[in-house]
Amino acid sequence: MGTVGKALDLLDIFTRLRPQAGLSEIARLTGQNKATCHRLLTEMEARGLVEQVGPTREYRLGPAVLRLAYLREAAVPTRDAAMPVLQSLARATGETAHLSHLVGGVLHTLAFAYSVQHGVKVTMDDADILPFHATASGAAVLAWLPEVEVDRILSGPLPARARSANRTVADVRAAIGHVRARGWAETLSTFERDVQGMAVPLFDAQGACIGALAVAAAAPRMTPDLHTRIVAELTRAGAEINALWGGQVPPDLQTLWRHAA
Amino acid sequence: MGTVGKALDLLDIFTRLRPQAGLSEIARLTGQNKATCHRLLTEMEARGLVEQVGPTREYRLGPAVLRLAYLREAAVPTRDAAMPVLQSLARATGETAHLSHLVGGVLHTLAFAYSVQHGVKVTMDDADILPFHATASGAAVLAWLPEVEVDRILSGPLPARARSANRTVADVRAAIGHVRARGWAETLSTFERDVQGMAVPLFDAQGACIGALAVAAAAPRMTPDLHTRIVAELTRAGAEINALWGGQVPPDLQTLWRHAA
DNA sequence: GTGTGTCGGTTCATTATGTGAACCATTGGT
DNA sequence: ACCAATGGTTCACATAATGAACCGACACAC
Numbered sequence: 001m002g003t004v005g006k007a008l009d010l011l012d013i014f015t016r017l018r019p020q021a022g023l024s025e026i027a028r029l030t031g032q033n034k035a036t037c038h039r040l041l042t043e044m045e046a047r048g049l050v051e052q053v054g055p056t057r058e059y060r061l062g063p064a065v066l067r068l069a070y071l072r073e074a075a076v077p078t079r080d081a082a083m084p085v086l087q088s089l090a091r092a093t094g095e096t097a098h099l100s101h102l103v104g105g106v107l108h109t110l111a112f113a114y115s116v117q118h119g120v121k122v123t124m125d126d127a128d129i130l131p132f133h134a135t136a137s138g139a140a141v142l143a144w145l146p147e148v149e150v151d152r153i154l155s156g157p158l159p160a161r162a163r164s165a166n167r168t169v170a171d172v173r174a175a176i177g178h179v180r181a182r183g184w185a186e187t188l189s190t191f192e193r194d195v196q197g198m199a200v201p202l203f204d205a206q207g208a209c210i211g212a213l214a215v216a217a218a219a220p221r222m223t224p225d226l227h228t229r230i231v232a233e234l235t236r237a238g239a240e241i242n243a244l245w246g247g248q249v250p251p252d253l254q255t256l257w258r259h260a261a
Numbered sequence: 262m263g264t265v266g267k268a269l270d271l272l273d274i275f276t277r278l279r280p281q282a283g284l285s286e287i288a289r290l291t292g293q294n295k296a297t298c299h300r301l302l303t304e305m306e307a308r309g310l311v312e313q314v315g316p317t318r319e320y321r322l323g324p325a326v327l328r329l330a331y332l333r334e335a336a337v338p339t340r341d342a343a344m345p346v347l348q349s350l351a352r353a354t355g356e357t358a359h360l361s362h363l364v365g366g367v368l369h370t371l372a373f374a375y376s377v378q379h380g381v382k383v384t385m386d387d388a389d390i391l392p393f394h395a396t397a398s399g400a401a402v403l404a405w406l407p408e409v410e411v412d413r414i415l416s417g418p419l420p421a422r423a424r425s426a427n428r429t430v431a432d433v434r435a436a437i438g439h440v441r442a443r444g445w446a447e448t449l450s451t452f453e454r455d456v457q458g459m460a461v462p463l464f465d466a467q468g469a470c471i472g473a474l475a476v477a478a479a480a481p482r483m484t485p486d487l488h489t490r491i492v493a494e495l496t497r498a499g500a501e502i503n504a505l506w507g508g509q510v511p512p513d514l515q516t517l518w519r520h521a522a
Numbered sequence: 523g524t525g526t527g528t529c530g531g532t533t534c535a536t537t538a539t540g541t542g543a544a545c546c547a548t549t550g551g552t
Numbered sequence: 553a554c555c556a557a558t559g560g561t562t563c564a565c566a567t568a569a570t571g572a573a574c575c576g577a578c579a580c581a582c
Contacts, residue, residue, distance in 0.1 A: 003539075003569065004268040004304040011329065019336030023530055033571045038531065043265040048364030054466060057530060061333040063364045066340065066371065068272065069330030070388040072322040075280030079327065103309030103324045110327065126331040205315060264540065264568075284559055294542045299560065318559060 006032065007040040011049070011061070016125060020053060020060035079111050081244045086113040086213075089237040093230050095217040096122040099202075099241070100130055100137045102210050105153060107131075107138055110211070122195050122216035133172055136197030137212035139185035143176045144201040144209040144250070150176070183256030184234060185212075194219045198230055200238035200257070203247035210247070213238045235260040267293060268301040272310070272322070277386060281314060281321035340372050342505045347374040347474075350498040354491050356478040357383040360463075360502070361391055361398045363472050366414060368392075368399055371472070383456050383477035394433055397458030398473035400446035404437045405462040405470040405511070411437070444517030445495060446473075455480045459491055461499035461518070464508035471508070474499045496521040 013021055013029045023041070027034040041059055044050045048064030073079060082099055089097040090113040098112035112124040132138035132153055142150050154169050179185040185199045199214035215230050235257040242249050249257075274282055274290045284302070288295040302320055305311045309325030334340060343360055350358040351374040359373035368391040375382050393399035393414055403411050415430050440446040446460045460475035476491050496518040503510050510518075 002300070002304045003264045004301055005307065006569095007265040007268075008305070008308040008310065014332055014336070016332065016335050019332070024528080034530085035532075035571060036569075039263070039569080040265055042531095043263045044269070046266065046365060047269040049269065060336055061329055063333070063339070063362045063369075063371070065326060065329040065333050066362075067364065067369050067388045068322055068326040071275055071277065071280070072324070072326045074277050074386075074388070075275070075321055078324070101324045101327075103328065104307060108324075108328050110324070125335075127328045127335070267540095285557080295559085296542060296561075297540075300540075 003040070006030075006036070007044060010037065010040055010044070014061050016127065020058040022056060022058045026059065078245060082241050083111060083113070085237050085240050085244070086111055089113070089213075089215065089233055090115040091117075092233045093215050093217070093226075094118060095215050095230070096124060097213070097215050097237075098124050098137075099213055100141075100211050102141055105149075107135075107141060107211070118218065118221070120218050122218060124216070133169075134187065135214075136185040136187045136199035136216075137214045139172070139175055139179050139187065140199040140201045140212040140214070141209055142172065143179040143185060144203070144253075146208075183253055183260060184231060184238075188219065196222050198234055200234055201253075202238070202242055202245065203249055205246045205248055207248040207250060213241055232261045264301070267291075267297070268305060271298065271301055271305070275322050277388065281319040283317060283319045287320065339506060343502050344372060344374070346498050346501050346505070347372055350374070350474075350476065350494055351376040352378075353494045354476050354478070354487075355379060356476050356491070357385060358474070358476050358498075359385050359398075360474055361402075361472050363402055363470065366410075368396075368402060368472070379479065379482070381479050383479060385477070394430075395448065396475075397446040397448045397460035398475045400433070400436055400440050400448065401460040401462045401473040401475070402470055403433065404440040404446060405464070405514075407469075444514055444521060445492060445499075449480065457483050459495055461495055462514075463499070463503055463506065464510055466507045466509055468509040468511060474502055493522045 010026060010030055010032075013026055021029070023038055024034060026041070027037045030037065041050055045052060045059075045062065048062040050059045051062040052059055078101075086097045086099055094115045094117035096112060096114050099110045100107045101110040107130040109124055109126055109128040109130065111126070114121055114123075130137050132142055142153065145153075154172060175185075183200070185197075187197045196217045196219040197214055198217075199212045201209045202211040202213060204210045213234065215234050217226070217230065239249065239254070239257055241247070271287060271291055271293075274287055282290070284299055285295060287302070288298045291298065302311055306313060306320075306323065309323040311320045312323040313320055339362075347358045347360055355376045355378035357373060357375050360371045361368045362371040370385055370387055370389040370391065372387070373385040375384075391398050393403055403414065406414075415433060436446075444461070446458075448458045457478045457480045458475055459478070460473045462470045463472040463474055465471045474495065476495050478487070478491065500510065500515070500518055502508070
């Protein structure tokens with residue numbers, strides 16, 4: 001792996017639960033040498049990608065990332081464009097809608113919208129990581145990813161949540177076939193108890209799968225009627241976001257969605 | 262310079278006017294070898310920091326920067342915290358208020374707020390770069406930056422705008438003294454014609470200057486009365502944002518601001 | 523006080539990694 | 553058919569990354 005990759009890997013240790021970390025801690029978490037970490041962090045600090053804070057000299061993400069994000073949204077307004085669709089999807093279904101993005105082999109929450117209809121709702125957070133093995137979004141993405149990518153992802157370590165749900169790689173592979181034939185993915189009480197997730201894939205201009213649009217419903221209030229309504233709204237919204245993003249939906253999937261709506 | 266620094270420098274070529282660029286163009290703009298650029302870009306693409314788009318294979322900022330920005334704002338909500346103050350400053354003065362951040366020796370717009378009072382207003386954009394030599398924000402930052410930093414910045418090339426305004430390094434150095442003695446910076450029709458800017462510095466928890474809060478007023482409607490109102494509101498808002506951010510304002514500056522308000 | 527464990531940061535011999543001129547294969551214009 | 557771009561690749565070479573050992577500072581235990 002190149003030096004730049006190592007440096008960028010250091011950024012992944014920052015999460016919502018661990019917003020900052022000391023030098024030794026970072027070295028321990030990444031398995032890199034302390035001196036190496038120090039050099040890489042110093043170099044990133046000079047560009048504002050990370051910054052040191054307080055007398056403990058802990059590192060955290062720096063202000064430069066904000067600037068880059070503004071420029072990205074100005075150049076390609078994925079979030080701004082999708083937000084209205086996401087909100088109308090949440091309103092139409094009465095449940096939580098969310099959008100996830102595939103970046104570097106990991107599925108991240110890009111945006112979400114709640115419905116005001118029910119007091120009990122599935123809650124989310126921006127930048128959360130979604131496990132492939134146990135979410136509808138993950139299944140939707142896997143189903144339309146090239147075989148080699150799927151292999152690479154499934155050969156990785158199974159996250160704790162997937163193991164506890166007794167989902168093996170074979171289970172996931174079997175599910176992929178169903179998902180592809182149906183045009184959307186569904187999971188029941190796997191990612192979280194009492195959450196029913198349904199998702200459709202999103203594509204880029206070259207027809208490569210780059211993420212998923214999903215509805216996360218509170219399982220106790222699911223009915224056959226609500227289920228069909230969600231499928232209809234989800235496929236419609238999926239087609240809409242793909243159109244807004246300039247995504248190229250495979251023709252067979254397009255017809256599946258047309259029949260679902 | 263290290264490899265990581267070179268890689269991150271490549272990101273700086275993306276601006277609002279040039280949201281994407283081809284490989285050869287990037288190599289030309291950065292002065293790096295084409296093969297080097299390609300390797301660095303490929304490595305950054307693997308982490309989603311940049312992405313390639315369309316049949317031209319041009320590069321642009323990738324989706325990973327959004328995730329990093331969410332995590333940054335979640336960890337240290339600079340923008341969210343400052344936004345209300347910025348809006349009330351714009352409302353109280355009837356002019357445009359904006360906030361800039363010093364990152365990697367460059368002053369970037371972090372946020373801004375317009376007043377609805379007048380149809381003619383000074384307009385801004387997120388992530389814009391402010392020249393030190395010809396803005397109130399730049400002067401405010403220079404006035405409270407360590408001498409060595411000031412030297413480093415002023416020894417750099419003068420931007421075209423500063424030259425056209427006939428402002429030399431000596432001019433700027435002289436101005437710094439006045440700014441420091443007064444507690445706030447002011448420029449008249451320098452950054453843009455018919456724009457009067459006034460700014461106060463912002464500090465981090467260690468008392469280091471990290472940015473500026475400014476009001477950009479339409480010069481034609483400036484009156485002595487408005488001028489004193491802006492100074493009062495600006496210093497009050499400056500103290501407030503420094504408090505919100507946990508910034509340590511130098512004691513002598515605190516007293517200057519108290520007398521101005 | 524004196525050990526013992528951290529911490530952030532630095533040094534420097536070793537070597538892995540990055541470098542870049544020259545090279546393809548394509549594309550688009552003349 | 554030619555030329556001048558483009559994005560991307562190769563490989564001998566040299567620069568830049570590496571990491572065990574080190575430092576001084578701090579905090580806690582005894």
